[in-house]
Amino acid sequence: MHGTKGSERGKKTGKSSKRKVKIYKNKKKERDELTEIQELQKSYENVDSSNIASFQDLPLSRRTLKGLSENGFTVPTEIQRESICLGLRGLDILGAAKTGSGKTLAFLIPVLELLYCRQWTRLDGTGALIITPTRELAYQIFETLRKVGQYHDFSAGLIIGGKDLHFEKKRMDQCNIVICTPGRLLQHMDENPLFNCSSMQILVLDEADRCLDLGFEKTMNSIIENLPPKRQTLLFSATQTKSVRDLARLSLKDPMYVSVHEHAKHSTPESLQQSYIVCELHEKMSMLWSFIKNHQKQKILVFMASCKQVKYHYEVFCRLRPGISLLALYGTLHQLRRMSIYESFCRKSSAVLFATDIAARGLDFPEVNWVVQLDCPEDANTYIHRAGRTARYHRGGESLLVLLPSEEEAMVKELENKKIPIKRIRINPNKLQTPQRKMEALVARDSNLKESAQRAFVSYLKSVFLMKNKDVFNVHALNTDAYSSSLGLAVPPRIRFLQKLQKNQQQNVKNNEIKEDNNKDLIAALKSRKENDSEELSSEEEEEESVTKSVPPEHKKQQQQKILNFGLTGSDSEEDDILQIKRKDHDLEGELEVPDSAPGLEKMSKKKNKIVTKAAIAKKILKKKIVANKKTVFDEEGEAVLNKTKERVSELAKEYETEDVGGIDIEKAKLVLREEDKFDKQLFRERVKAKHREKKRKLKKPKEEEDEEEEDKEGDSGGDWEGEDSDSGPDLSWLPDPDKVYKQDGSVSGPSDYSEQSDSESQADSGSQSEDPIHRPIPLKRKLSDGKKNTQKKRRLGDEDESDDDKPLDTGLSLPEDEELALQFLQSGR
Ligand code: ADP
Ligand code: MG
Numbered sequence: 133m134h135g136t137k138g139s140e141r142g143k144k145t146g147k148s149s150k151r152k153v154k155i156y157k158n159k160k161k162e163r164d165e166l167t168e169i170q171e172l173q174k175s176y177e178n179v180d181s182s183n184i185a186s187f188q189d190l191p192l193s194r195r196t197l198k199g200l201s202e203n204g205f206t207v208p209t210e211i212q213r214e215s216i217c218l219g220l221r222g223l224d225i226l227g228a229a230k231t232g233s234g235k236t237l238a239f240l241i242p243v244l245e246l247l248y249c250r251q252w253t254r255l256d257g258t259g260a261l262i263i264t265p266t267r268e269l270a271y272q273i274f275e276t277l278r279k280v281g282q283y284h285d286f287s288a289g290l291i292i293g294g295k296d297l298h299f300e301k302k303r304m305d306q307c308n309i310v311i312c313t314p315g316r317l318l319q320h321m322d323e324n325p326l327f328n329c330s331s332m333q334i335l336v337l338d339e340a341d342r343c344l345d346l347g348f349e350k351t352m353n354s355i356i357e358n359l360p361p362k363r364q365t366l367l368f369s370a371t372q373t374k375s376v377r378d379l380a381r382l383s384l385k386d387p388m389y390v391s392v393h394e395h396a397k398h399s400t401p402e403s404l405q406q407s408y409i410v411c412e413l414h415e416k417m418s419m420l421w422s423f424i425k426n427h428q429k430q431k432i433l434v435f436m437a438s439c440k441q442v443k444y445h446y447e448v449f450c451r452l453r454p455g456i457s458l459l460a461l462y463g464t465l466h467q468l469r470r471m472s473i474y475e476s477f478c479r480k481s482s483a484v485l486f487a488t489d490i491a492a493r494g495l496d497f498p499e500v501n502w503v504v505q506l507d508c509p510e511d512a513n514t515y516i517h518r519a520g521r522t523a524r525y526h527r528g529g530e531s532l533l534v535l536l537p538s539e540e541e542a543m544v545k546e547l548e549n550k551k552i553p554i555k556r557i558r559i560n561p562n563k564l565q566t567p568q569r570k571m572e573a574l575v576a577r578d579s580n581l582k583e584s585a586q587r588a589f590v591s592y593l594k595s596v597f598l599m600k601n602k603d604v605f606n607v608h609a610l611n612t613d614a615y616s617s618s619l620g621l622a623v624p625p626r627i628r629f630l631q632k633l634q635k636n637q638q639q640n641v642k643n644n645e646i647k648e649d650n651n652k653d654l655i656a657a658l659k660s661r662k663e664n665d666s667e668e669l670s671s672e673e674e675e676e677e678s679v680t681k682s683v684p685p686e687h688k689k690q691q692q693q694k695i696l697n698f699g700l701t702g703s704d705s706e707e708d709d710i711l712q713i714k715r716k717d718h719d720l721e722g723e724l725e726v727p728d729s730a731p732g733l734e735k736m737s738k739k740k741n742k743i744v745t746k747a748a749i750a751k752k753i754l755k756k757k758i759v760a761n762k763k764t765v766f767d768e769e770g771e772a773v774l775n776k777t778k779e780r781v782s783e784l785a786k787e788y789e790t791e792d793v794g795g796i797d798i799e800k801a802k803l804v805l806r807e808e809d810k811f812d813k814q815l816f817r818e819r820v821k822a823k824h825r826e827k828k829r830k831l832k833k834p835k836e837e838e839d840e841e842e843e844d845k846e847g848d849s850g851g852d853w854e855g856e857d858s859d860s861g862p863d864l865s866w867l868p869d870p871d872k873v874y875k876q877d878g879s880v881s882g883p884s885d886y887s888e889q890s891d892s893e894s895q896a897d898s899g900s901q902s903e904d905p906i907h908r909p910i911p912l913k914r915k916l917s918d919g920k921k922n923t924q925k926k927r928r929l930g931d932e933d934e935s936d937d938d939k940p941l942d943t944g945l946s947l948p949e950d951e952e953l954a955l956q957f958l959q960s961g962r
Pocket of ligand 2: 338
């Protein structure tokens, strides 16, 4: 028994002691954490980055160290060592390091440590903001943060476009670390009252130069305006911005420039083998096909210039069955598809991913063997980022750039200027396989595929046309007919933008001023269409393509080249020997100048990039004084008819409406209502008087005259009643006159009762709707039921009528049946 009691007592005391132990433990944990934080903060100033061999040597919290070691991160990379030491001290950082060198952890670790040391809790809201240019990159950073920050108590949010905005909105205030793309972040800043970043401590821009370039300029400026000026800012990229303007925009305070590879021989990873081939535009398809066929067991990423090209290559190659999985990633895909494709390519050990430049920056697809740049990159920086999708973190990888003869010279020069070691290799013609015949058959059979090919064709030419560096990109050097056939098209699609451009140019010979405007407009329009990749193909085929089909200049400087052997299994050809000589002899002098040949472009892209938020639209509407759902009725002379019952008449009200003050001035609004009330009462009195007058007039009139008049009225109201025109409506004169009936029956409320009734009630019941000076239509349902009421009254009272002529027919039917019968009579010529 004791034992039981004892044991019960023991249970109780056990519970409370457990609670006590828990509270004690929590307090101890808090104390430990506080001492840990103090010690960590003390050691920040004394760390020497050159003495750091492992993450353990850095003054990092136990939670972070545990997260790192459990995910296999033991030795920090160079950029991580340098930036973490400076970041922990609270300094602003401009971090630059080659692709794949571990920049993500270089900013994530300082973010975690800063929030930890400031003892940030869920209730403190957003403490860190990490902005990236693409959704996939944001997702990737989010995943890395989840891994290394798993022992911290912070909440993190992935805020990217294409997701449920409503869902995000509700949870924004709970996110301590927000990882986002610029557009979506601004949307939340504009529209979400729950999102508040006034206490934000640290801002990170990954791929900072891209986030700050023209494409995101407006959005980023608006975001920066909303951020607290007192903050730490970290910028990271492989091609870091040093632009004073960019740094001024971010108001960095004495930023530390951490460029670990600044003095390196090359700007790309040493383990990356880079080569280029030169081929004609119409040979690209065969080249790509042969490449894929010869690298079946590899993981390949192929970059193309536009979404439509990616789409077409994917569609047609899938049908050609190359024997390896194919994937396509581009901006116009649905977000869920984008994510699943991204993940699928991460998982696969051999696959080909066709992609636009949305995959160029930051993505860390594991074990990519080859990056093929099928279309020339916009500039050397884009080249670096695309090629950097392979050879990441000490692993090897190969990159192949495909250049047109017209692109070679200027592009290679640009790459060399950027310290990119690239050598020319040659395609082994014996190994080339062309899928053209098969493609032609496929395209001829399938109109969707044909349309896709046409779109790819036009969008490629547009992309070349819109490139800024005209030394590299020359749309007139392209053999467009041959290119069209290489895509499997029997007839080259019309290139309307070039035709227009050419027409303009011809005109401009005569008139120089018109030329500039037209071309600017055309270029601007094309640029804006390119940006959302929504250009439409013309179905008109009547005119022949008028593009100057200048044959690309022959390349005089034939050099010794390395042969790119597409056959992995070896070949009996002598040409399979690898000859390696790097191209050196350029006759270009000095640096390439980028001609500003399309001055309209920047202007237009700026215009295009302006974000239209709901708040902005509302402001615009307020400014223009547009009143929503306002209906104005005009008379035959075109004058607006003032509806006194709906519109404000008093001077005070008009003055109040035109006042440009935000919000509602309650006191003034009250005065206005009082003033308007006077007008309403006046109007009401007039109406009642009119009714009375009309009643008296009717009483005075001789009976026959009244009959005629009533017939007319009945005709009118009958037309309205049935929803028909009074002229074409059926003759209902043989039915009893409701007004007469009313007069005889004192129990039925007539027009004299008007003052006691509401407006609509009186109209419906009085049977003199057409007399009402401000008659308003009544909903059809209402009219019918009211009519029914009237007819019932008519029938009942009609029995008492002495006149045989006026005596209504008692059919014993309901109103609709009565009407049906009447119509039948009429039709039968009664
Ligand atoms: P960057 O941003 O510089 O292009 P990432 O941060 O994406 O590079 O890192 C590239 C790869 O290197 C990733 O797969 C990442 O997991 C790995 N990595 C980064 N730092 C380390 C490290 N200290 N130890 C091991 N692997 C690392
Ligand atoms: Mg990165």
